[in-house]
Amino acid sequence: MPEPTKIPRPFADSGDKNSIPDSSGGLGFASWQEGFPAITGTPFAQGGVAPKRADFNGIFNALSLATVWQQQGGFYEYDATTDYEVGNVVEYNNDLYKCLTANGPGSAVKAPTDTTVWSKVMTAADVAAAYLPTSTISTGTWTPELVGNTTPGTYTYKQQNGTFIKIGDLVYIAANIEIGDYTVHPYGRAYITGLPFVVYGEATAINVRGTSGLSNSFFKCTRAVTGNGYSRIFLQGIDQSNNVIDDLTFSNSSQTSGRYLSLATPSGNTTTCQIRLSGCYRSQ
DSSP, X not given: OOOOOOOSSOTTTTSOXXXXXXXXXXXXXXXXXXXXXXXXXXXXXXXXXXXXXXXXXXXXXXXXXXXXXXXXXXXXXXXXXXXXXXXXXXXXXXXXXXXXXXXXXXXXXXXXXXXXXXXXXXXXXXXXXXXXXXXXXXXXXXXXXXXXXXXXXXXXXXEEEEEXXXXXXXXXXXXXXXXXXXXXXXXXXXXXXXXXXXXXXXXOOBEEEEEESBSSSBEEBSOSOSSTTOOEEEOEEEOTTSOEEEEOEEEOTTOOSSSEEESBOTTSOBOOEEEEEEEEEEBO
16 A cells, blocks of 8 residues: 555644543543543433543544654654563664564563563664674785795786775785796795785685796686685696696796796796786685
């Protein structure tokens, strides 16, 4: 059904009206328990009395006050003297709570602090504050370095840049490395160091793409570290089925087999080794 037309103000907002009592208010007066007493429906010739106009105004005013309050988005404060049904929503200590189990004076009084019968209603602001506070989101840059485990190597970089977005304890990284000339060739297992945050546990799915200087043009890292507390990525070769074959190692230009990185062409001329990576890992 369409949204009802909103009531502009409570009925008899500025008119004269009676405050309706809970129990009998006297001869001919209305109450919430009895409504209008029977005598107001009795003929005048038999002793009946007319209902009070101010009572009508008071009743409609009370009912429309509640409607206007709700159409403005208002919620009632929790009241220990009220019986609540499943699905009722109340305000308590500036938060909203939904009733899970009927409670109140008719059964057992359970304040919203009792999570077995009440559940806090999470607003969009609550979710943002509890699960994704803006203070936990940060961005920045980092400096990736391509290193050999046995001999780190010494060379010049044509490109050496990295960026990150950190959301909570998840770190999303991207980097581009391009090596030019070298003075000391690296050897041993190849890895990239300089991650912007220390890794928590084993990480996966750090994807790496090599464009030149590689024996296999596509490889990736299936684990970012060897354990807690590291800030490096070891590189591993993969086959066409995305299965890990072996660790990538540095070698010289004469090597013709295996998965390796080379900073020189077979003719001995210096060439470029270029690597791009992206992925996500959990930080400490």
